[in-house]
Amino acid sequence: MDADQLTQRLTLTEEGLIPAIIQQHDTGEVLMMAWMTPATLAETLELGETVFWSRSRRERWHKGATSGNTQRVVDVQIDCDADVLLVAVDQGDGVACHTGARTCFGPLESLEDTPRQ
Amino acid sequence: MDADQLTQRLTLTEEGLIPAIIQQHDTGEVLMMAWMTPATLAETLELGETVFWSRSRRERWHKGATSGNTQRVVDVQIDCDADVLLVAVDQGDGVACHTGARTCFGPLESLEDTPRQ
Numbered sequence: 001m002d003a004d005q006l007t008q009r010l011t012l013t014e015e016g017l018i019p020a021i022i023q024q025h026d027t028g029e030v031l032m033m034a035w036m037t038p039a040t041l042a043e044t045l046e047l048g049e050t051v052f053w054s055r056s057r058r059e060r061w062h063k064g065a066t067s068g069n070t071q072r073v074v075d076v077q078i079d080c081d082a083d084v085l086l087v088a089v090d091q092g093d094g095v096a097c098h099t100g101a102r103t104c105f106g107p108l109e110s111l112e113d114t115p116r117q
Numbered sequence: 118m119d120a121d122q123l124t125q126r127l128t129l130t131e132e133g134l135i136p137a138i139i140q141q142h143d144t145g146e147v148l149m150m151a152w153m154t155p156a157t158l159a160e161t162l163e164l165g166e167t168v169f170w171s172r173s174r175r176e177r178w179h180k181g182a183t184s185g186n187t188q189r190v191v192d193v194q195i196d197c198d199a200d201v202l203l204v205a206v207d208q209g210d211g212v213a214c215h216t217g218a219r220t221c222f223g224p225l226e227s228l229e230d231t232p233r234q
Contacts, residue, residue: 021138077222077223080218080222099197101197104201105195106195106196
C-alpha cells in the first residue's frame with residue numbers, strides 16, 4: 001500500500017498521525033512508542049527500517065540514521081480500529097532510547113523523583 | 118501516587134490523556150492500546166485492574182466490568198518522556214478485543230479489504 005492508500009484506510013489523529021508501538025520481535029520487549037504518518041509508514045514498509053514523524057521537530061525521522069541504532073522491520077500489524085500500529089523489529093545489539101537505555105520504559109516509581117510542573 | 122501527583126508528573130495530551138500499551142505479562146503479547154487519565158491510572162493502581170478513559174463515550178471505562186474480561190495488573194512502567202504507559206497484565210483465558218479476538222492486532226494487509234473513506 002502506498003501513502004495515499006494508507007491515508008484512506010488508517011484512522012489518524014487530527015494532526016494526521018498514528019501511534020506505533022515498537023516491539024523486539026523475538027523477546028517481546030516493548031522498546032518504545034513513536035508516531036508515524038501514512039508517508040513514513042509507507043517508507044518504513046519500503047525501506048524495511050522504522051521511519052517516524054517527530055512531533056517536536058515537526059519532521060520525518062529515520063530512527064538510527066544518526067546514532068546507528070536503526071530498527072529492522074520484521075512485521076507490521078494494525079489494531080481493530082485501524083488507529084494503532086504494532087511494529088515488530090530487530091533492534092540488534094543497539095538501544096532504542098535516546099537516553100542510551102535498551103528500552104524507553106522504566107519503573108513508574110521513577111516519576112516520584114521528577115516533578116515536571 | 119494519587120491522581121494529583123500523577124497529573125503533575127505525567128506528560129498528558131491536550132485532552133489530559135496518556136496512552137497505555139497493554140501487554141500480557143508472561144507471553145509478551147501486546148493486547149491493545151487504550152487511554153488513561155491520571156484519575157483512571159490512580160484507580161488502576163489501587164484496584165489492580167485496568168481502568169481506561171473512553172474517548173468515544175467520554176467516560177471512565179473499567180475494562181471487563183460488563184464482559185468479564187478484566188485485566189489483572191502485574192506491573193506499570195512509564196517511558197522516558199513520561200508520556201506513554203506500559204502496563205503488564207494477566208488477561209487470563211479471556212480476550213482483550215471487543216471483536217472477541219485475543220488481541221486487538223492483526224495483519225496490516227487486512228486494511229486492503231476495508232477502505233474507510
